[in-house]
Amino acid sequence: MTITQGRSRTATRRTHRRRVSARPRHSLTPLPERPPPTPVEVELAVPQHRARSSRSYLYAALLRCALYLGPLSVAAAAAEPLARVAWPVPLVTLLLGWAAAQALTCTGVSIARRAGSAAAARHVGLGFAGVTGLWCALVWVAPSTMVGPDRGLALVIGLGGLGTLATVTAALVTRSEAAVVLWSLPCWALAAITLAEIKPVGTLLPAAIVVVVIRAFQPVVLSGRRSRQPRATPAELRRGGGYLIIGASQAICVGLVWQAGPSGSAAPFWLPLLLAVPILEALIGWHTGQVESGLDTTDNSADYHRHVRSVTIITLAGLLPPFAVGIALALAAYRLPAGLPGLVDTQAKVLGLAGGMLLGGVFAVTYLLAARRRTGIAATLAAAPPATAAALPFLPLPSSGPLPDAVAVLAATHLAGLLVVAFLTQPAPPPDET
Structure with a gap:
């Protein structure tokens, strides 16, 4: 649901960042005192830390x-x-x-x-x-x-x-x-x-x-x-308020797509969400893990920025398929043969699949931004679809119905989220020391 916050940007300025202990930051049990590691122990510990990290994010994603x-x-x-x-x-x-x-x-x-x-x-x-x-x-x-x-x-x-x-x-x-x-x-x-x-x-x-x-x-x-x-603390309350907006907006989006479907049918809508959640959870876990591991594997800020930029490009490649499939399904819904029996219901079901796919992508982009400490941007992006859906009836714009409008709004939000992630090449800002 939420991903624990990463280390601050100031850690990139440290000259000695390689750690022998792979203790997770959420561990609450203090570790016993250890003598300083030898250079050989340091070199041997770094590959082991990477291997444990690569397994940990997959295990955490499946567990969630x-x-x-x-x-x-x-x-x-x-x-x-x-x-x-x-x-x-x-x-x-x-x-x-x-x-x-x-x-x-x-x-x-x-x-x-x-x-x-x-x-x-x-x-x-x-x-x-x-x-x-x-x-x-x-x-x-x-x-x-x-x-x-x-x-x-x-x-x-x-x-x-x-x-x-x-x-x-x-x-x-x-x-x-x-x-x-x-x-x-x-x-x-x-x-x-x-x-x-x-x-x-x-x-x-x-x-x-x-x-x-x-x-x-x-x-x-x-x-x-x-x-x-x-x-x-006030900083934790502000961050929690951002997540409150994210959660409320996501629930409203689920209700919009569900109620806009044919007779409230939920089967086409939930199917892509259920399939996309494990993949997107693993992708977000990999992204945050790679960004944080860069603090241990790079020697200066410039190398770390290049590392984050490369990780972001790979993450974008993983976030593009939900957007592409959602757009393809939405376009296919309007290219169905006119003489097809039950065309209206079939078109609504295909649009429901498109809405579920796009909504899963919006969820992933939102959580990724929040995990990178862009909570305000993530909350704004999450609140955009319900706010736009509420404003559409009062705007002088043509409307094709609740479901097509919801799919169009989710597609625009997903595209905006991808653009925001594309520019997310700098390390996250440090946490407030309040």
Whole structure:
């Protein structure tokens, strides 16, 4: 979901940057004192560090993708209850939960570095407790047309969705992704049972969600220390605010493309997203890893800038296929034979595939910019599609419908993001020392 921030630009000025220890920056356990390495040990340690780094980003990307399957499996297992509530219920749940997850992951990672995993998990729990209270208030005051005939069912669905997103966030800030994925296997099994139409899951799904929530927040439950909860610094709050805008904008984009599709059909829209997420996660992890490894493998700022420039060019080559495929699908939708049976539905499905592909590319560009400390640019880019979609009805421009307009806006945003990444050849600015 979010990538931990890299080292500052000032590190490029150091004359001795090669490190023997490959300790990850998120590690909270102090290392014992070691004697200075010999020159032979230094030369032998650098290739080993590179090999470990190349394996670590792939493992981290796959682990995050497996972690994201938890909320998806819960949504699949809850297909029957979701059909009995109004469509704003899942969309508002996604909006609140995804925005909170982005912001709390960003600030929670920083708190974990300073105060430990228990404080970070407590920070996430308090944040989602506030979001849960907001959801309960919304269900209480919303008209029945917005929540459906069963207000209690809408409340439970929202709580389940927020709970699953809270587990993902807690796992990321406490570095317990593997354990949470393992404890999410019952949710996967319930989703498979639901898709196979073997039998209704009933109350098994809420029980499975509760079990995962307890495991994700285990540091809070088992922590025996009573200490003051650390507060986020102003710099962390600003960065978290940027991620809050990113998460809210992404959720709104998902809702726009989903509702603009044929009768709210989600299958064509989700397919390219599900296929693109693992590849794009690995690409972003590789990019950030290569940029940071350049601090260890280059001797001066000029060499480091050339290294970052080369990494950016390769990253652009990886970000171009979603844009090219999305544009090709959008053009193909308008070149279908006029006499094709069910032309309107077929065209809408192809446009849905194009929208999902372009949206996945916009997500990747946004996260890449945020990981390189361009949080303000990333937030602006993420907010551009929903802001443009809201302004289109008031502009004197021709409109082909909600779905074609959404695809056009996403294509323009993706292209703008690629141009921004193309100029992102300089190292990221140093973090605020506040």
